Amino acid sequence: MAFGRKLLVVAALMVAGAMADHLSDFFLRHHRSISGHNVKTYCGVDPEYCARHCKIDKGYNCRSFDYNTGSRCCYMNDESSATAPTNYVRTIGTDYYEIKAGRALDLYSFTANRRLQGVANIIKCGMRPEDCAQWCMKEASFTCMSFDYDTEFSCCYLSEETRQTMPSSSFVSSTSHDYYEFRSGAATGYFDRAPGHSLTNNNDLILCNIEPEGCALRCLQETNFDCRSFDYGSSFR
Numbered sequence: 001m002a003f004g005r006k007l008l009v010v011a012a013l014m015v016a017g018a019m020a021d022h023l024s025d026f027f028l029r030h031h032r033s034i035s036g037h038n039v040k041t042y043c044g045v046d047p048e049y050c051a052r053h054c055k056i057d058k059g060y061n062c063r064s065f066d067y068n069t070g071s072r073c074c075y076m077n078d079e080s081s082a083t084a085p086t087n088y089v090r091t092i093g094t095d096y097y098e099i100k101a102g103r104a105l106d107l108y109s110f111t112a113n114r115r116l117q118g119v120a121n122i123i124k125c126g127m128r129p130e131d132c133a134q135w136c137m138k139e140a141s142f143t144c145m146s147f148d149y150d151t152e153f154s155c156c157y158l159s160e161e162t163r164q165t166m167p168s169s170s171f172v173s174s175t176s177h178d179y180y181e182f183r184s185g186a187a188t189g190y191f192d193r194a195p196g197h198s199l200t201n202n203n204d205l206i207l208c209n210i211e212p213e214g215c216a217l218r219c220l221q222e223t224n225f226d227c228r229s230f231d232y233g234s235s236f237r
Contacts (some may be wrong), residue, residue, distance in 0.1 A: 022051035022055060028095060031090055031094065032081075033091040033094045034081070034084060034087050034089075034096065038076065039076050040057060041076070043072060043074075045074060051065075055099075056222070062077065063079055063099060063131075064079070064080040064099065067097060070093055081098060099134070105180070106186075107133065107183055108133055108182055109180070111180075114179040115148040115177035116159060116170055121141075121144070121160055122139070123158075125155040126154055127155065129149050131156075132147050135156070136156075136180075139158060143217065145159065145162050145165075145181065146162045148179055148180075149178045151178060162181050184213070215230050216230070
C-alpha cells in the first residue's frame with residue numbers, strides 16, 4: 001500500500017524525537033548571492049529553517065537561498081549558480097546556500113528506459129531529474145512515491161503509485177523515459193533515532209496506523225508548522 005492511501009485513513013502524527021539536518025543537503029559560500037531571482041523571503045530565522053523551507057515550499061522550485069547574517073532574513077531563489085551563473089555575485093554580509101547536486105535523487109532508486117504508465121497524478125515540464133525529485137518530496141496534494149522522467153521533453157510524471165503497488169504489466173519499456181522510485185527507508189534516514197526517548201508536550205499533530213517511514217515522510221512534507229522531529233509509539237502504531 002502506498003503511503004498516500006494509508007494517510008487518508010489516519011487521524012494523527014506524534015511529533016518529537018530526532019531532528020533532521022536539512023543544511024547538510026546544501027553547500028555554503030560566504031559573501032555570495034543570486035541576484036534577481038528571489039521568490040520568497042523569511043526573516044528572523046536561522047539557516048536551518050530556510051533550508052527546510054527550500055525543500056518543502058510550494059508554488060516554485062527552490063534551488064538556493066541567500067541568508068543575510070545581519071537581518072537574519074533568507075531570500076529563496078528559483079535559480080542557482082549552475083542555472084543562472086551571471087546572477088551569482090559577490091555580496092558582503094550574505095551567505096549563499098545551494099542544494100547539492102544529486103541530494104534529492106539519492107532518495108530514489110533508478111531504472112533506465114522504463115516507465116510506470118497511466119498513473120501520473122501531476123505532470124511538470126522544463127525540469128531536470130533533480131527538480132522532479134524535489135517536487136516529489138514536497139508534494140502535498142498526494143504522497144508522491146515515484147516519477148517517470150521524459151528525457152526527450154524534460155517532463156516528470158509524479159505518481160503516488162510504485163511498481164510494487166501496480167500490476168507488472170504497467171511497468172513498461174520506453175527508450176525516452178527513466179523511472180525513479182522513493183527508496184524504502186529513505187525518509188527515516190533524514191532523522192537521528194533516540195530509542196526509549198521522547199519530547200513531551202510538544203505535539204502539533206498525531207497520526208495513527210502508520211509506519212515510521214510514513215511519519216518521517218509526512219514530517220518532511222508538512223507545511224502547516226515547522227516539523228523538526230517526531231515520537232513514534234510502536235505499541236499503538
